[in-house]
Amino acid sequence: MTSKPDLSLYLVTDREFCLGRPVERIVEAAARGGVSCVQLREKSLATFAFVEVARSVKTVLAPLGVPLIINDRVDVALAAGADGVHLGQGDMSYADARALLGPDAIIGLSVESMEQALEAGAWDVDYLGVSPVFVTPTKPDLRTAWGLEGLRRLKKESGHVLIAIGGIHPDNAAQVLEAGADGLAVVSAICSASDPEAASRRLRETIERHRSKAARS
Numbered sequence: 001m002t003s004k005p006d007l008s009l010y011l012v013t014d015r016e017f018c019l020g021r022p023v024e025r026i027v028e029a030a031a032r033g034g035v036s037c038v039q040l041r042e043k044s045l046a047t048f049a050f051v052e053v054a055r056s057v058k059t060v061l062a063p064l065g066v067p068l069i070i071n072d073r074v075d076v077a078l079a080a081g082a083d084g085v086h087l088g089q090g091d092m093s094y095a096d097a098r099a100l101l102g103p104d105a106i107i108g109l110s111v112e113s114m115e116q117a118l119e120a121g122a123w124d125v126d127y128l129g130v131s132p133v134f135v136t137p138t139k140p141d142l143r144t145a146w147g148l149e150g151l152r153r154l155k156k157e158s159g160h161v162l163i164a165i166g167g168i169h170p171d172n173a174a175q176v177l178e179a180g181a182d183g184l185a186v187v188s189a190i191c192s193a194s195d196p197e198a199a200s201r202r203l204r205e206t207i208e209r210h211r212s213k214a215a216r217s
Contacts, residue, residue, distance in 0.1 A: 005067055008183045012038075014041055037183075058080055058081060072087065074096075077101065083106050084108070086129065087110065107126055110129040110131045120160065128158065128160045133168060136188075148175060161183070
């Protein structure tokens with residue numbers, strides 16, 4: 001890529017947590033509040049509907065300069081003209097996704113163990129999604145969390161950008177950044193907020209305080 005994407009505040013959408021509000025509405029408010037990247041996650045939509053929603057969200061984000069990442073589905077990312085894809089451990093291989101999407105696409109990979117993270121060291125992924133940092137209802141199938149100490153250990157071992165996800169909210173965001181996360185990925189902290197723009201702004205302020213502190217040290 002010609003320039004590295006800003007992944008510092010990364011919204012992962014989940015229709016179930018949007019409280020009946022349109023995903024596009026949540027995404028637009030979040031972007032106004034400081035979200036710098038959006039991953040569209042639609043586990044239950046048929047392909048046609050997924051592509052249509054992705055195109056709609058892309059229309060919202062493009063004027064704001066916020067990249068759109070598609071969860072799991074390389075075909076949907078291609079059809080919608082998204083900026084990249086996020087891969088889970090059971091999805092298409094990184095090498096195949098890169099070959100299909102090209103050198104400029106943003107490609108992230110979820111890692112749920114140190115073994116998976118170290119294996120990814122050989123791949124030129126744009127970031128690792130460290131999942132989950134804390135146990136969270138958005139990932140009920142994942143019972144073992146990295147925790148802050150696990151995140152610290154991974155920071156020492158990995159040269160990749162680390163995006164922390166799982167149970168992150170304004171009250172623990174600073175701790176997650178201090179433990180080594182390069183960015184915060186959130187779901188319910190924004191999707192379920194009564195005011196997604198204000199919730200995003202609060203998280204953005206935490207990130208900027210951390211950056212200022214790091215620059216002074």
